[in-house]
Amino acid sequence: MKMKKNWFLMFTLITALLLAACSSDDSSSQSSNESSGGSKEVESLTYASLTDAVGLSPIMTNDSASSNVIEHVYETLFERDAETMEIKPLLAESYENPDELTWVIKLKQGIKFHDGTDFNAEAVKYTFDKLRDPATAAPRASLLEPVDTITVIDDYTVEIKTKYPYGPFLAALSHSNAAIVSPTADQKQDLMKEPVGTGPFKFVSWTPGDQVVLEANPEYRDGPPAVKKFILKVVPEVSTAISMLQAGEVQFIDKLPTEQLSRIEGMKNVNVEKVNGTGEYYLTFNFSRPENQDPEFRKAVASAIDRDAFISKLNGLGVRSDSVIGPQVFGYQDTADNAGTPYDLETAKELVKKNGYDKRPITLLTANRGNFVLMAEVVQAQLAEAGFDVQIETMEWAAFLDTARAGNYDLTFLSWSNVTADGSELLYPNFHSDNVGSSNRAQYSNPEFDKLVEASRTTTNQEERLTILDQANRLMLQDDAVVVMYHDVVTAALSNDLQGLILDPTGKWDISAVTAK
Structure with a gap:
């Protein structure tokens, strides 16, 4: 998903330059402004979540409400492209299989966690060792069940050996519960309450039963998201969430109910998106x-x-x-x-x-x-x-x-x-x-x-x-x-003054490329 963002930002930059050459009109609104990258900033975007997160650690959770937060704060070594469904490197740079039991993964360099510490091979080993440790009791420890050993070759190379050949291994490493955590932060604080990753958004606050607030990561390697503040608000009743969407109190909902689809599609202020x-x-x-x-x-x-x-x-x-x-x-x-x-x-x-x-x-x-x-x-x-x-x-x-x-x-x-x-x-x-x-x-x-x-x-x-x-x-x-x-x-409804939502066939979604129109 993030790889596509580079193309999107390049396109919007070119568009903004062309418009600037043709007109000196300086337009802005209360909710959006032109960012230095050429895309229109969104001061705040609110998503209505039917349930609250269980926690904010990828190691200790396995529910969709938690994942919606985790997938914007953390990143995985690999990701599945939402359009082609192919597995591609994300935090990884490349990989090779010297034999059917060995995976040598080269990592991208120069990436930092939100706490300022380095993302490196030691962080990968720390995360995966903790995920598969029986004492951790991680809900998705099975993702790494085939792993035998994890060895740090150098700062940006990790070697993983499996107990048997494991065909779906890259798919497992693209799962949000295999996201890489900051070892320093994990030893210092409770990541279930204060997450620290490498993703496009940083954690601000969590009021259980009410909302999670994230903010754009200004140092994100692909450029900061246009959405400056992202709020995941708990709205237990779907009918209430739909009414809030219509009133503009929230800008985004997903998993649209069949019986209310015609109502949502009839709203003048939203666009409905669908993917198989x-x-x-x-x-x-x-x-x-x-x-x-x-x-x-x-x-x-x-x-x-x-x-x-x-x-x-x-x-x-x-x-x-x-x-x-x-x-x-x-x-x-x-x-x-x-x-x-x-x-x-x-x-x-x-x-x-x-x-x-x-x-x-x-x-x-x-x-x-x-x-x-x-x-x-x-x-x-x-x-x-x-x-x-x-x-x-x-x-x-x-x-x-x-x-x-x-x-x-x-x-x-x-x-x-x-x-x-x-x-x-x-x-x-x-x-x-x-x-x-x-x-x-x-x-x-x-x-x-x-x-x-x-x-x-x-x-x-x-x-x-x-x-x-x-x-x-x-x-x-x-x-x-x-x-x-x-x-x-998979369905979602987004306020029609916004664009760039990435809706994944797995039901996941990514708002880090969303901009104002």
Whole structure:
């Protein structure tokens, strides 16, 4: 993302010079001024966040509200380009693989943390050692689980050796929870409350339950952001956040609700932005229950669900594909779009009648938020039409996650945002038998599938990984392990006097290139 900023600033500089040559008019407003770099400064930008951050340390958090702050204060060694989805160096300068277990990473020089200390190889080693130390209990320690040793070669070179070949390693290093922290600051203060990174914004204050305030980093290597003050304000009710956007009290919201999309698009003071995303929503079975291991039962359920009818209710905020690995995720092949069991109501009815599935009550577990309720209502009606006896059980989010993880359900809807945008990091945590009882909430266990996923993780040959991931994907679809309801569309609404928001398919966003129009 930051690499694109250089081009943007160069373009705006040239534009400003041309305008200056044609006119001597000096215009400004209360909210924006011409900066020395040629872009129009924004004195303050406020984002409405539905939830407060849990903390502000990349090592100790794993939630989207915290990440929204962390991704502007900290930086990672690598990043995924929002347009091409390719992994590119960020704090890293380059890397090489002398062998399949060794990663030699050259770091950019002359970069300082916000506390004035140097970013260097020692900082990388410090961060990664702490992240993977069991005593730290980092929520995303799994990102570095394959790492065996980390060695500082010189001030700006670090060598990382893995225990086995690890194909998604660069994707893991682009994850916001692998961002590099200042060792000095970490030893001096609590980074959960006072973060110190190398990013385009510096921390100012955090009032829990109210707001986080950041300010532009004047010494940022790509030039300071045009946004001088960035406020992430907690607004728990989405309807309130939308009203504040309309009134100009906030300038930015994301994750626009389907049912209010037309209202937001009708506002004269905002622009709505959309990109196809890596997130997905799917129906799955509790495989720990013997009745759900019946392949004809799963086929009957899959045949009864009309995904097209459901997606038509999403107002364009859903992408239709059977593939478990979505179109924006590494490992996707478009031939898998129609590789799942097709909607066929008559087949579903025949299987229900033949096997007596109508005699067994089914509980459909769902969360009480967003499209989960809508999915449950639509699918309940479709399964009933095929002859199933289905009751919906609704829970608030935290209780739902605990119940699903414990396997206390028949059928349920699950989702995965896939921040790494890598198929291995979708299939392994969610469906590999290693993770039954934790992140594998479907309790799915298939030895053939496990071997394919392991193979996709333990080769650094990316073409081989594509082939293996496609095989694993198709095996799940043949097994009717899941019914993919839709792949996400990432959305945001930004005040129309602003421009330059970078909206990422992973659901992340970057306001460091935002300027006034």
